[in-house]
Amino acid sequence: MSTALDEVQTPLNDNTAVASEAAPVLLSVDNVSLSFGGVKAISDISFNILKGEVRAIIGPNGAGKTSMLNVINGFYHPQEGRISYKGKTRKRMKPHQAAASGIARTFQNVALFSGMSTLDNIMSGRSLKMHRGLIWQMLHVGPARNEEIAHRQFVEGIIDFLEIAHIRKQPVGKLPYGLQKRVELGRAMAMQPELLLLDEPMAGMNLEEKEDMSRFILDLNSEFGTTIALIEHDMGVVMDLADRVVVLDYGQKIADGTPSEVQANQNVIDAYLGVAS
């Protein structure tokens, strides 16, 4: 009996740890500062993201979390400090370069094409991977057609993964908020990113939707090995999902570590609950 089992070792039953301490650094932020005129949004922050981990960035309102994500994907350019991604250090990067190098993101407010269907929205996430030019795609024959079929197949895999087959053909503008968030995640997944930045993926969701979304994020991380950096307010969610947490307050880093370490940190408690003066 056991011999029969040993003979076939299916990759599906293969047990591999995704993230471990020895994992290489995928992205590191060194002494980054960002200010808008006189307002210092981020001052002198350093932290890193390891390959294959779920990294959370938390902090009270206005702590600089979204600015941090915008810096990472090249939307803002920090005045000081540097960012290295996959070992390459860069001073200035444009968002489309970030996208091409494997960084995808979702937004705090849903940013989908509301008149287009779920399928088309997610397909739009594949546009960077399409190699045939405009004319070919308009003709929709031969190689362009084959290419689209391959992309569609990939997108169908995402639709199945996110369990949104029932809204495949519906315009996303008509969908409930929780589902729109899911479609947005799908579009980011379509880019096959190495690093996925999620800006409050669970904002405004009810408990059930949050549980679903948490499961998708965990599965995405473990099945596809995607590294995830997320901003989230719901502490329960963060503690369950994240491998490591960095805490910002007033643009400064006040703690960095595993969820339990961060939770016990006095600075964090003060920042969230306020200090008696």
Place this chain on the structure above:
Amino acid sequence: MNKLVEGHDGKPVIDNHARLARALPSFPHYLLRNAEQFRHQVAMRHKDLGIWREWTWANLLVEIRRFSLGLAQLGLQPGDKVAIIGNNRPRLYWTFAAVQALGGVPVPVYADSVAEEMNYVLDHAGIRFAVCQDQEQIDKLLSLKDSLETLEYLIYDEPRGMRSYDTNSVLAFDFVQRLGEQAVERDAGLIASWSGDIDNIQTDSLCVMLYTSGTTGRPKGVMLSYRNLIVTCLNANRFDHLSQREQTIAYLPLAWVGDHVFSYGQSYVAGYCVCCPESPDTVTSDRREIAPSYFFAPPRVFENLLTSITVNMEDASKVKRGMFNYFLKVANKHGEKILNRDSVNPAAAFMYGLGKLFVYGPLKNRLGMSKVRVAYTAGEAIGPDIFRFYRSLGINLKQLYGQTEASVYITAQPDGEIDANTVGTPSIDVEIDIADNGEVLYRSPGVFLGYYKNEQATNSTKTPEGWVHTGDAGFIDDAGHLRIIDRSKDVGKLNNGSLFPPKYIENKLKFFADIKEVVAFGDGRDYVAVFVNMDLTAVANWAERNNIVYGSYQELAAHPRVYEMVHDHIQKVNEDLASESRVAGAQIKRFLVLHKELDADDGELTRTQKVRRSFIVERYGDLIEALYSDKTEQFVSTDVTFEDGRTGSIEANVILATVDGYRTPQMQEAV
């Protein structure tokens, strides 16, 4: 027992030996036959990643045999019980035949049952293998594994999320199939011996165990033999002339006997194609793509479809809405006759033809019912208007009455003999009898072997002569059709001796859209009286259109125009009741419209929205007594619980009304 009924089309009920002698002994036998006879024909479809994938009967045999041989490698023995848990997916359907081919017994389990309920069933059945759809089910079983001593292997269909599980007892479906393949590579003779083993299956042996959902007490494991199911399926196919050319969509729970018979039994016996939807949420659009020719749905599915049609038509353009309404009237007038192939005048036939072109055809296409030859509904009473709506469109919707213990079919409506109030004539080879207390009894080749490990329940349900107690009260009407009126324990008697079936009366009233809930009283009383709960959405809409001003639910409920409306509805129901001799005495004499909505928070309804009669009798005792007096008004004060948990009370003077023209048969005779 007083009346014995002849079988379908008046033939005697003794079974037709010549026909049944041709029946094969088991479903794996049918699999082998279909793989031979219908080898290139599509046996199963499944929409996966947006594309319909198909398997011919020959493909199906290969897939099933691989899995079956894999199970044999894992040590599945004849008599082993195998749980099947999940949605309607091809591989779960294959498991039935794969297990049966080895002499094992499949036990489908409701996928949405909570771990504790599942625990009871799995433990009671003594499950050794469980074939599950996905991680969700595997997790549920793993949480129970310590208390389930017999459970050895968990097999899953969808690999998602299954990376980090114990590989020795949790296996992928593919993996088990590969075990089977490798065994064949080592010993090519296995294929022949696998087919040889199928030949040894005894037709009277246990084929499948189906647990009844258990609304009362613990679930009971209904044991059905191959003979039970195969004879029933052959008869059902003959009754509706179903052949290998049919196509059906499988979307109802696997553990439910109906799905087992429609999507497995009848399909194997006839050789027709079963299509599995992409997910439970996509059934409507998948059905449209498949256009099944044989279709089953409980009444609520038909109700929901009709509601969505009505809502969408409200938003449609004026021209479309006008056409829809006009042709619906035409259909209402002539559709039923045309469907029954009765003669209609040429002008009407022409208008119906036009309607078919512009409205009925496109509408049926939208519903995925363009190709439906036979559609059934069962399980609950269906509203006559809903029933007629579908039939008038030219959809051959029929009712049937069945039970797990009967392998589904007890009665069904033959083509052309359709009435919304009956459930049809006895199915082929079924005998029906009505006991003195009104309970329906039946005897048929489909009657179950017994309840698993529950001799006592078996003996109280099935007589030594093979008659089965349904627990439902009913009667055979003048046309020879069975009418089910209520659960037999709920049926009471009025003081004048007539039958009082509360649910039958309540349902008739509830079919009016303005009425949400009804509670009927009458057992041991002189006449029938009812509480009516209006449907606020419908009545508010009606009030707006009729310029009726009101300040609260209570005020609207007491409005004379509302009383008038309810009164008219009751009169119609009374006319209906008067036309049926068995229940003519149970016409409604007095009624009131309740000042508050019956609510589960106040304990008046169960959480599944069923009326808790005993509680209502206690709570509204004053109102009931007032209905049986001459009073025209009664003061009542009721405690209520608000949604945020606070409590308060509602006080009202409830108006009591008497129905005009109430006249029971006794009164008729006296005149």
